[in-house]
Amino acid sequence: xxxxxxxxxxxxxxxxxxxxxxxxxxxxxxxxxxxxxxxxxxxxxxxxxxxxxxxxxxxxxxxxxxxxxxxxxxxxxxxxxxxxxxxxxxxxxxxxxxxxxxxxxxxxxxxxxxxxx
Numbered sequence: 001x002x003x004x005x006x007x008x009x010x011x012x013x014x015x016x017x018x019x020x021x022x023x024x025x026x027x028x029x030x031x032x033x034x035x036x037x038x039x040x041x042x043x044x045x046x047x048x049x050x051x052x053x054x055x056x057x058x059x060x061x062x063x064x065x066x067x068x069x070x071x072x073x074x075x076x077x078x079x080x081x082x083x084x085x086x087x088x089x090x091x092x093x094x095x096x097x098x099x100x101x102x103x104x105x106x107x108x109x110x111x112x113x114x115x116x117x
Contacts, residue, residue, distance in 0.1 A: 021103055028099035030059035030068045033092050037072045041079060051075065065092060 034055035038048035051072075058067045069088050076083040 021100070021107070024103055025096060025099040026065065027056060027059050028102065029065070029092065029096040030055045032095040032099060033068060033072060033088070036091055036095065037075060037088070040083060041075060041081070065096075068092070 031052055034052040035048075037055075038044075038051050041051070043051055055068050055071060058071050059065070062068070069085065069092050073083070073085040073088045076088070
């Protein structure tokens with residue numbers, strides 16, 4: 001019985017960690033995507049920071065990723081640039097993988113720093 005309880009607790013810990021990584025990856029992806037968009041739009045300094053902050057705020061407020069993609073696609077449309085919604089979506093998907101890899105790398109680095117050898 002105790003073994004079953006320990007296994008259940010392990011699954012719960014893994015689920016919490018997976019949810020935390022997914023959330024952090026979503027926020028980091030929004031930041032990376034906004035940085036990419038700011039570069040494409042030619043924004044610098046305060047304007048770039050404002051776009052990045054808006055993307056992160058949108059990611060916090062929305063449970064999906066479509067709102068961030070829509071917001072940035074609208075920014076391109078407002079400047080009459082030839083960056084389509086689909087192009088922003090593809091970049092989002094690519095950067096989501098990058099964000100996850102970065103987070104997993106950070107977690108592994110933290111584990112190595114904590115574990116006694």
